[in-house]
Every structure is written in C-alpha cells, then in structure tokens.
Amino acid sequence: MRLHWHRRDLRVADNRALAAAAEGEVLPVFVFDPTVLDHAGPARVAFLLDSLDALREDYRDRGGGLVVAHGDPAEELPRLADEHGAEAVFWNHDYTGLARERDRRVESALDDADIDHETFHDAVHHEPGAITTNDGDPYAVFSYFGKKWLDREKESSYPPPNGDALRAGDDDLPTSDDLGFDEPDATLPEAGTEAARDRLDSFCEAAIGEYETEREYPARAGTSRLSQDLKYGTIGIREVSERVAEAADRADGDDVRESIETYREELAWREFYTQVLRYNPEVVTENYSSYENPIEWRESDDDLDAWKDGETGYPIVDAGMRQLHEEAYIHNRVRMIVAAFLTKDLLLDWRAGYDHFRELLVDHDTANDNGGWQWAASTGTDAQPYFRVFNPMTQGERYDPDAEYIKTYVPELDDVDPDDIHSWHELSEDERADVAPDYPDPICDHGERREEAIAMFERARGDEDD
Ligand SMILES: Cc1cc2nc3c(=O)[nH]c(=O)nc-3n(C[C@H](O)[C@H](O)[C@H](O)COP(=O)(O)OP(=O)(O)OC[C@H]3O[C@@H](n4cnc5c(N)ncnc54)[C@H](O)[C@@H]3O)c2cc1C
Incomplete structure (x- = not known):
C-alpha cells in the first residue's frame, strides 16, 4: 500500500503522483505543516480548507477518504506510513525553496524509516530545467522561453484513480480557528x-x-x-x-x-x-537584477497604510486595493498599477507590497507574486524599464474609461463624473470637496514622484553624475 501526500495538488483527476500510486492500493493524506501555515493568510487558509473538503467528498464518492495530520511532515509521514502499513509515499514536486528544503528532510526521514518514496513533476507542463538556452542554462528573459514553451508538445491529462485502488480512511478537517486564523473578511471563489x-x-x-x-x-x-x-x-x-x-x-x-x-x-x-x-530561491527577499548601489527606497508607514487601505486619492489604485480586501484578488492590469504606484510614486520597497499581497491574496503564488512585484519595481527578469513609469491617472482612463471598476470599489465616487475621476489630481481642493467630500486628496504628486523615481534608479545604477 502507498500513501499519496497531497500538497498543492488538491484534486483526484490529472494528478501524476496519485495516478502512479493508484497502480497499487493508495491512501491519500494531507499534513497541516506549521511552517507553511506561518506564511499563509486567512483567505488562503479558508480556500485551502474548502478545497480539502471538496477533495474529501470526491474521494468519498469513489469509496475512499482522506487522512489528515498536523505537524512536521518529516515526522508525520513516517508515522502515518507505519500506522497504515504503507511501504511507499508518493508526491508531486513543489518548486519553492521552502518546499524543496522540507522535501529533502522528508526523503531523509523516510529513508531512515526504510520507506520508499517516489516523486513526480505535475504542477507545470515543463518542469524547471526542461526548457533551457542552447548552453543548458535557465532562461533569464521570457521571450525565448515562451516561444519554446508554446511550440513544445504537451502531455495529456491523467485519469482519476479507480475506486478499487482507494483505501478508505477519514479524518475531520480543522476549522480556520483551530489553525489559529480568523475567518477572512473577503468573499472567496468557490473551491474544489x-x-x-x-x-x-x-x-x-x-x-x-x-x-x-x-x-x-x-x-x-x-x-x-x-x-x-x-x-x-x-x-x-x-x-x-x-x-x-x-x-x-x-x-x-x-x-x-x-x-x-x-x-x-x-x-x-x-x-x-x-x-x-x-x-533563484533568494528572489523571495532579494532583487533579481543587481544594481551597482542599493536602491534608496523611502520609508513611510503613513504612505504604506494609505496604499494598503485604498486611501491614496488615486482612484484606480484605491479601487484595486479595496478589491484586494473585498475579494482577496485584484485584476492583473490593476495589480500592475498598484505595484507601480507603491514602488514608483510612493517610492516604497516592493517587499512591503509583496508581503501585503502574500497576506491577503487567495491566489498568492510565491513565483508569480514575486515575478509580478519585481517586474513592477524594475528589479526583475523582464522588468519594466526604470524610466517607464506608469501614470495611474492615464492607466485608469484607458482601462476603466467609464470608471465602472473604480465605482464598484470606491463608493465615495459613485456620483462623480468619470472625467472628474480621471482628472482627480488636477481638480482644486474645493472642487474635490464639492464633488466627493469623503474621498481623499492625492497623497503625492505623480509628476514630481516620477522624476524622483528616475533619479533614485539612476543613483542605484551609478550613473547619477554622468
Ligand atoms: C504585482 C503582481 C502580483 C501578482 N501576484 C500573483 C500571484 O500571487 N499569483 C498568481 O497566480 N498570479 C499573480 N500575478 C499575475 C496575474 O496578475 C494573475 O495570475 C492573474 O491576475 C490571475 O487572474 P486570472 O486567473 O483570471 O488570470 P488569466 O489572465 O486568466 O491567466 C490565466 C493564468 O495564467 C497565469 N498568469 C496570468 N498572468 C500571469 C503573470 N503575469 N505571471 C504569471 N502567471 C500568470 C495564472 O496562473 C493565471 O491564473 C501577479 C501580477 C502582478 C503584477
């Protein structure tokens, strides 16, 4: 009998490790790992629990169940294998630095307990290392990687395990509270x-x-x-x-x-x-591209709080940050706008924005979130050039011309004409107080900050006095 250890593969169909494990008898397990929970937020914990609930239902419908444990997987998996008489543990790869370090410890604990383990690539079509430059190096820019990815043949999906292969086993799922998290304020998408x-x-x-x-x-x-x-x-x-x-x-x-x-x-x-x-596991905390000098990010708790609360006086930015609170999600175009605003208008370090997204996003994915932030901050792989600074007002005008998105999340602007919304920074204080008395004045001047941002990056590049 084998254990299938579910991690970021909360499904029965099209699951490589599960399909391989189910060639024999298989018992599915999930382990609540305190180290992983340390990096989670209420929205993701709630979505995880709902996904596990749906997964368990799926197993029950097929005559199986889901075993749930809590603790360090390097201790829990040998224990579960021993308790259920499993001779091997199967799982799919996870590519974050944290997960790879944990998986090495689990492998060594299983080796010590004389239990086999088999791991599979599953979460992506082409595993890291499968698409490389002609010299065999990982690509540092997207374009050639993307071309090769699009051209390369894709594997077909895997069938779900046959009911006969599933060993029944069932445990209660914890609540968010049991795991030490509040219920999320945001309304989440249905899971499963x-x-x-x-x-x-x-x-x-x-x-x-x-x-x-x-x-x-x-x-x-x-x-x-x-x-x-x-x-x-x-x-x-x-x-x-x-x-x-x-x-x-x-x-x-x-x-x-x-x-x-x-x-x-x-x-x-x-x-x-x-x-x-x-x-490059270090990109979680460090710039991907190096600059000659440190980037002199500003520090301002007040500005950071205004950005987090959607109170910057830049309507499209505030709408995005409030969508984050209400739905634990932000539209991609607006993620770019709010990230550019934090780093190029408020001149605050991208890591503060990344941490906030990590806390609140239901879809926070270390690789994509980090890639998105470093792109916006001009520190990433294919990053936005430092001198091309998003203008939040023209972005709003172009992509939300009728201010429909803005009004969905910023009710203070409900009765304001879209033209006034898109020129909020140009209205006088009296005009602003007249049309939307409860909505804030802009907390900075975009034109001035744009110049400061370019100068800050030029100093970091070391070409200030050229
Ligand atoms: C600052 C910033 C932070 C981001 N944080 C995350 C994050 O934590 N998790 C996340 O999945 N995406 C992140 N993205 C990328 C993108 O915004 C989201 O994937 C997208 O908005 C999700 O909505 P969707 O599923 O409807 O996307 P769709 O447009 O329908 O795209 C389909 C899928 O493709 C992938 N994808 C789309 N755009 C990107 C992208 N630019 N980079 C990498 N993958 C992409 C996602 O898996 C997405 O679900 C971030 C982007 C930025 C600029």
Missing part, C-alpha cells in the same frame, strides 16, 4: 475541482476568444479567474490545456486564434516564473 472546471468551461466557451483585448479591462469578465485553482492544484494544468486546445480547434477567425495563443502565453509566464524561483 468542480468549481474550477465550471470556471474553465465558461471561459473556454466564450471569453477566451476575446481574451487578447478584454483581459485589459478590469470591469469586464475577460480573464479565466483560475489563479487560485492553479495555485492549489484543484485543477490540473494538462486538463486546462486540453480544454484550451479544444477551444482552439473550434476557433473561428484569426482574432480568436490569437486570443487563445495569448492565453496560452500567460500559462507559459506561470511556468517561466516557476523556473526563475526554482533556480
């Missing part, structure tokens, strides 16, 4: 494979054909909303790609085909950042 499949199916039936343009507009439902599912593995990447390929087969016209290719490219970005993190 069925909910993820519904999201994928409805996206592939319609929106994917206009993804290329619609994904830029935060007020529209133009994206797949699968990020939390891909993070927790409630759906397999091979299954996602199969549905996307079916949509491509049905595609009518070049625009639709291009949109689908753009969507596939986003899935490639996910795998690119996974390999960046795998080969």
